[in-house]
Structures are given as structure tokens and as C-alpha cells.
Amino acid sequence: EAVIAKIISETGASGIASMGKVMGLAAAQLGGTAEGKTISTIVKKLLT
Template sequence: MSLSTQIDQDIKQAMLARDQVKLRGLRGIKSALLLLNTSGQEVNEAEELKLLQKLVKQRKESAEIYKNQGREDLAEVELEEVSVIELYLPKQLSREEIEVVVKKVIEATGANSKADMGKVMSAVNKELAGKAEGKTISEVVKQLLA
């Protein structure tokens, strides 16, 4: 079942359950998916995962800004949407699990300095697509290549 179909079904269920939090998050996903589908580029599962990760990142950044400005009410709304969107993402790996994958890639590519970071990041991002945030991956690679 495609992500769009799943989202449509979940929107109907949220409407019937009168779950406003879930409904708001699902409508955000549906809107972003429609924009992606009308952009003219080919949409596959990997693109959908990237989109969901982008939505989570945007909402977390917005929540942080709202907290810094003393708007806990708006930050809470953003974090509620994050929790809904994360339901459609694969389980995120822990930092230790990411380190294992990065070490394996470093050995396979023969990287030994920060100059090789791009090569390592490229390989790790392909392997961990949708399973870890790019920021965390970057931190681990920097730490291990230092």
C-alpha cells in the first residue's frame, strides 16, 4: 500500500475518532505529498521517506524557536505533529547502532582523515536512508575520522 493511500485511510479514521491532533499531522503530510507529486519528479518510497524526515526536522526547528520565544503553546502543537509524522518513518537507530555502520563503511572505503568525510557520508547516507538523521550521522563520522 502506498503512503498516500495509507494517509488517506488514516485521515478518515482520525475524522471518525475526532482526533484533532492526528488529523492535523496527517493533513500536513498529505499536503506535502501532493506538492511532491505535482512537482514533476518521479516519486518513490525513498523520496517519501526524505519528505517525512524533512517535515519532522522543520517541525522540531519550529518548536525550538517557539520555546525560545516563550510560546510553549505553539511549540506543543509542533511537537504533537512530529509524533504523528514519526509513526510513518522507520524506527530511528541509536547513536551506537549508527557508529557500528559508520565504522564498517570507514573500513570498507579505507577512509582515515576528515578529507574522506564526503565519501563516508555518501555511503552511510545510502545505507541508513530514513533510519537516522543526517546531523547525527555527520557527528558520528566527524568523531570517528578525527
């Protein structure tokens, strides 16, 4: 969750429209350590 929060603050992402951008960066940084569904849930929570 901290990694995703950092990505959001670094990119200035806001709102659900930025979800795809944040998801892509998070997946790249986290590699195979987190499932897409888990990343998606956290991104959605932090952006809304």
C-alpha cells in the same frame, strides 16, 4: 555507529577529507533511519 565504522574500514577512509565519501555511503545504507546531523557527528568523531 557500527555501520559507519564498517563503511570507514571497508573504504579505507582516513581523515576529515574522506568525510563526504563516508557520509554519502552512510546516508545510502541507513536510509531514513538516521538524521544527516547525527551521521555527520559520528563520522567526524570516527575520522578524527
